[in-house]
Amino acid sequence: MSHPLRAAAFTSDAERTTWHDETLWFVRQKRDKAVYGIPEFQQLRQLASDIKEHTLSRLDEYLEQFEQNARANGVQVHWAADAEEHNRIVLDLIRKAGATSLVKSKSMLTEECHLNPYLVNNGIAVVDTDLGERIVQLREEAPSHLVLPAIHLKKEDVGETFHQHLGTPKGEKDPQALTEAARLHLREKFLIGEVAITGVNFAVAETGAVVVCTNEGNADLGVNLARVHIACMGLEKLIPRTADLGVFTRLLARSATGQPVTTYTSHFARPAAGREMHIVIVDNGRTRQLGRPDFRASLKCIRCGACMNTCPVYRRSGGHSYDFTVPGPIGAILSPNIDMRQHSSLPFASTLCGSCTDVCPVKIDIHAQLYKWRQIIAQEGELPAAKKLGMKLLSSVLARPGIYRLGGKIAREGLRFLPHGLTHAQALNPWAKARELPEAPKQSFRDWYAQQAVKQ
Numbered sequence: 505m506s507h508p509l510r511a512a513a514f515t516s517d518a519e520r521t522t523w524h525d526e527t528l529w530f531v532r533q534k535r536d537k538a539v540y541g542i543p544e545f546q547q548l549r550q551l552a553s554d555i556k557e558h559t560l561s562r563l564d565e566y567l568e569q570f571e572q573n574a575r576a577n578g579v580q581v582h583w584a585a586d587a588e589e590h591n592r593i594v595l596d597l598i599r600k601a602g603a604t605s606l607v608k609s610k611s612m613l614t615e616e617c618h619l620n621p622y623l624v625n626n627g628i629a630v631v632d633t634d635l636g637e638r639i640v641q642l643r644e645e646a647p648s649h650l651v652l653p654a655i656h657l658k659k660e661d662v663g664e665t666f667h668q669h670l671g672t673p674k675g676e677k678d679p680q681a682l683t684e685a686a687r688l689h690l691r692e693k694f695l696i697g698e699v700a701i702t703g704v705n706f707a708v709a710e711t712g713a714v715v716v717c718t719n720e721g722n723a724d725l726g727v728n729l730a731r732v733h734i735a736c737m738g739l740e741k742l743i744p745r746t747a748d749l750g751v752f753t754r755l756l757a758r759s760a761t762g763q764p765v766t767t768y769t770s771h772f773a774r775p776a777a778g779r780e781m782h783i784v785i786v787d788n789g790r791t792r793q794l795g796r797p798d799f800r801a802s803l804k805c806i807r808c809g810a811c812m813n814t815c816p817v818y819r820r821s822g823g824h825s826y827d828f829t830v831p832g833p834i835g836a837i838l839s840p841n842i843d844m845r846q847h848s849s850l851p852f853a854s855t856l857c858g859s860c861t862d863v864c865p866v867k868i869d870i871h872a873q874l875y876k877w878r879q880i881i882a883q884e885g886e887l888p889a890a891k892k893l894g895m896k897l898l899s900s901v902l903a904r905p906g907i908y909r910l911g912g913k914i915a916r917e918g919l920r921f922l923p924h925g926l927t928h929a930q931a932l933n934p935w936a937k938a939r940e941l942p943e944a945p946k947q948s949f950r951d952w953y954a955q956q957a958v959k960q
Contacts, residue, residue, distance in 0.1 A: 506849040506888075511821035514656075524656060525819040531652070532813040534762025535863065542758070552751050553867040556804035559742055560794060566709040566742050567785070573712030574783055577774040584786045587617035593784050594619060594701070594734060595626055601732045601780070603698035605629040609716065609723035610637055611703030612650060612807060613736050613786060616829040619701075631693040633722040635686055642669045648823025650809040650830065651760045656822050690722070700726035702772075704737035704783075705806070706752060710745045713773035714783060717756060717766040724770050732780045735772065739785050740803040752806060755865035759808040793841045798876045802837045804866040811860035811870055817853050826850060833860040837873045840881065848886040851877035912948050919944035 515521045539545050559566055571581045582597075584590035590613075598606060606623075608614065608630060620630050620641070632641045636653035640646065642665050647653030654662070663677040672685045702723045706715040714735050716723045727733045743749060757763040775781035794800050812818045812832030823831035828839040828847060833854060839847035851874045854860075860870040881887060887895070901907050919927060919941060928936040 505827065507821070507825050507827070507853045508849065510825035510827060511817075511853070514822040514825055515820060520656075520658075521820055521822075523658070524822060527655065528813045528819045531761060532810075532863070535759055535810060535813065536762075538758040538762040538764065542754070545758075548751055548755055549865055549867050552755055552806075552865060553804060555743060555748050555751065556866055557801075559744055560740070560800060560803055563739065563742065563794065566744060567739060570707055570709040570712055570742060571785075573710070575712070577712050578781070579712065579774060580780065580782045582782060582784045584784055584788070586788050587786075590617045590736065590784055590786045590788070591619055591622040594736070595623060595628070597732065597734055597782055598623070598628055598699050601699055603628075603732070605631070605697060606699040606701055607631050607633050607693055607697035607722075607726040607730065608637075608701040609703065609718060609726055610634040610653070611701065611736055612647075612829060613703055613738050614701065615647060616788065617736075617786070619736075631690070631697070633690050633693065633720075633726055634718070635683065635720060638686060638690065639665060642666075646824065646829070648831065649812060650807050650832075652809070656824065694722075694725045694729050697726060697730050699732045699734060700730035701734045701736060702727060704735050704741050705756070706743050706749060707737055707741045707783075708744075708746050708749065709742055711773060713746075713771050715749065716770045716772065717753070717768070718770070719761075719763075719767045721768050724768060727770075727772065728776075731778075732782070733772065733775065734782045734784065736784045736786065739787055739790055740805075756806055756808055759810040759863065759865040789842050793838070796841070799837060799841065799873055801868050802834065802870075802873060804868055805834050805838075806866060808865055810863040810865065814859045814863050816855060816857070816859075821853065826853070833870045833874065834868070837870060837877065840877050844881065844884060845886055848881050849888075851875075851881060909948070909950065916944040916946070916948070 542548070574581050582593045584593055604627065606628065608620075610632075614620070620632075623630050632638045634653070636655075637647060639654040639657065639662055640648075648656040659677045659679055659682070662682055663672065663675065666672040666682055666685055667674045667676065670685050670689050672682065676682065702716050704714045705717045707713075708715065714737065716735075718724075743752065753765055753769055757766045772781065790803060793803055807830075809832070811834050812823070815833050818832040826832065826835050826839070828835045828842075828850065830838055836847075836850035836853055839850050854871065854874045856871050856875060858871045861868065861872070864870060882895075901911060927933065927941060930937050
């Protein structure tokens with residue numbers, strides 16, 4: 505199903521759509537307030553972008569350095585070419601540990617690889633321990649946002665979900681009571697979890713350590729209580745030195761939620777005595793993206809979600825309309841790299857207003873890359889038939905000034921005399937579904953210009 509069709513399903517609930525829009529804009533405003541308090545914020549953005557650019561230009565060297573240092577720390581390092589290999593490696597490690605259950609903190613990479621259903625189908629009980637992730641897991645839904653996975657749900661939705669799965673009183677919607685119920689439920693899971701899986705926010709080549717940023721402390725609980733820790737990371741998460749880390753931690757939380765820093769910034773460098781630590785480094789199309797000069801900068805992404813919070817299309821259409829693990833503007837760049845045909849509609853889910861680029865903490869030219877993807881998708885013949893026909897017709901009109909002038913005159917006269925119900929009929933003019941057409945001018949700019957030239 506294309507993005508427009510999925511978006512239509514979400515926007516059919518006007519009240520929820522408006523609430524979703526306003527909530528994300530509130531987060532965007534928090535980001536702005538946090539940014540304005542840092543005079544050197546733009547310099548930090550440029551520095552972060554430069555560090556990522558440098559790292560990507562020597563990615564092979566830094567990956568080898570990271571592996572060498574991690575192994576020296578007693579960490580076992582595994583390499584996965586794609587999602588299927590990643591899932592097999594994780595399952596093998598769980599089975600070697602003799603485990604049948606695990607606890608998992610937030611990891612968009614494991615979502616990308618569809619690890620949860622893979623493990624469940626192989627008899628492993630998986631519990632997501634991030635509150636938002638646990639909510640959508642109980643509802644058998646995908647996360648709708650990188651940082652706020654349950655942002656599409658209201659407290660009443662969460663209350664009903666917890667009533668069904670955790671036995672909370674029906675109608676309970678007090679956030680504090682629901683959070684307490686989740687805490688009690690998850691503490692038991694932490695205690696019996698035999699394996700802990702985490703994502704990786706940053707991997708430091710200089711030390712072989714991985715850094716995980718959370719606000720709930722669930723990654724720390726899981727890792728410190730389980731005997732085996734498996735950290736799953738995309739190969740683009742590398743930074744060269746520990747000294748570089750402060751640049752990104754100052755940017756990440758401010759861009760994501762408007763906080764000065766995440767509540768927990770945890771460093772995992774080596775396994776504790778008698779325990780195991782594994783790092784699974786995953787490609788899954790990233791080197792292909794690296795080899796595309798127009799799109800390699802998308803690998804700088806630190807998964808803050810700022811582009812989603814500001815995007816007028818994402819805010820109104822919801823994360824699930826993107827049908828991809830990473831939704832929003834950055835997801836619309838990454839998804840065609842995985843499957844151009846399946847995700848051909850996503851680069852068009854944008855106004856190209858550039859707000860996503862303006863807020864990106866690592867200065868990815870998101871709107872420019874979306875425009876470039878549109879060109880490639882058109883060249884590869886992946887546009888819908890109606891859009892191809894429409895573009896051919898439009899190019900034909902624009903190439904013929906006489907036809908263009910005649911069309912403009914007909915449109916101006918038509919808008920003045922045709923009834924509103926006809927000019928705004930959704931079947932004929934979907935653009936006017938939530939917009940009002942402007943009052944038609946009496947003459948075109950070309951006619952006005954010709955009159956002025958005569959007068960002079």
